[in-house]
Amino acid sequence: MSVLEIIRSRREITSFENKKIPGELLENIVDAAYYSPSGNNLNSREFILVQNRSTLDYLEKTTPYMKWLSTAQAAVVVTGRPDISKYWLQDASIACGYVWLTATDLGLGVGFGAVYHSEDQEESENREKHVRKELGLPDDRRVVAILGLGYPAEKPKEKKLLKRNETIFFEKFRQ
Ligand SMILES: Cc1cc2nc3c(=O)[nH]c(=O)nc-3n(C[C@H](O)[C@H](O)[C@H](O)COP(=O)(O)O)c2cc1C
Numbered sequence: 610m611s612v613l614e615i616i617r618s619r620r621e622i623t624s625f626e627n628k629k630i631p632g633e634l635l636e637n638i639v640d641a642a643y644y645s646p647s648g649n650n651l652n653s654r655e656f657i658l659v660q661n662r663s664t665l666d667y668l669e670k671t672t673p674y675m676k677w678l679s680t681a682q683a684a685v686v687v688t689g690r691p692d693i694s695k696y697w698l699q700d701a702s703i704a705c706g707y708v709w710l711t712a713t714d715l716g717l718g719v720g721f722g723a724v725y726h727s728e729d730q731e732e733s734e735n736r737e738k739h740v741r742k743e744l745g746l747p748d749d750r751r752v753v754a755i756l757g758l759g760y761p762a763e764k765p766k767e768k769k770l771l772k773r774n775e776t777i778f779f780e781k782f783r784q
Pocket residue numbers: 619620621622623672674675720721722723724765768
């Protein structure tokens with residue numbers, strides 16, 4: 610598939626088959642994270658690949674919005690370092706996109722679990738603490754997202770997008 614075909618076909622998957630992901634595919638997925646760009650090449654993001662069932666089940670409780678992690682075969686925990694770069698959130702977010710597209714290309718599904726909460730510091734800290742505790746992450750690491758991986762056990766319904774002319778403009782806003 611071309612990159613654009615992968616982008617067009619990518620969806621969020623929230624139900625996974627009980628089928629192991631070959632190690633070679635997981636290596637490609639972490640490569641996608643590793644080779645993702647970062648502002649000023651400061652590499653402000655770090656990734657933890659989790660395959661252990663009990664760890665995945667623990668991480669599922671990070672927020673109420675990642676129930677699908679209980680059927681995922683693996684997860685990539687995406688973390689950021691504000692001490693290294695002011696672009697830590699963008700760096701981590703771009704890496705999430707790379708992982709998601711690579712997984713799609715490999716026939717895998719991804720559930721996106723947001724952890725960092727920009728509007729509620731206390732909630733964010735509670736969620737991030739939960740993850741740090743289990744993974745041995747230092748307190749200065751921010752936990753941006755948990756991406757659950759597995760073979761899709763569902764085909765998502767077609768989704769609504771805004772019309773192109775409500776989203777894409779040429780030369781000037783709303784033109
Ligand atoms: C920044 C961001 C945060 C998201 N957080 C969650 C989440 O916490 N839990 C979840 O199940 N899905 C989450 N999603 C998935 C979106 O709901 C999903 O991508 C969106 O509905 C569009 O559907 P699609 O991915 O199939 O195109 C998140 C996606 C993004 C980009």
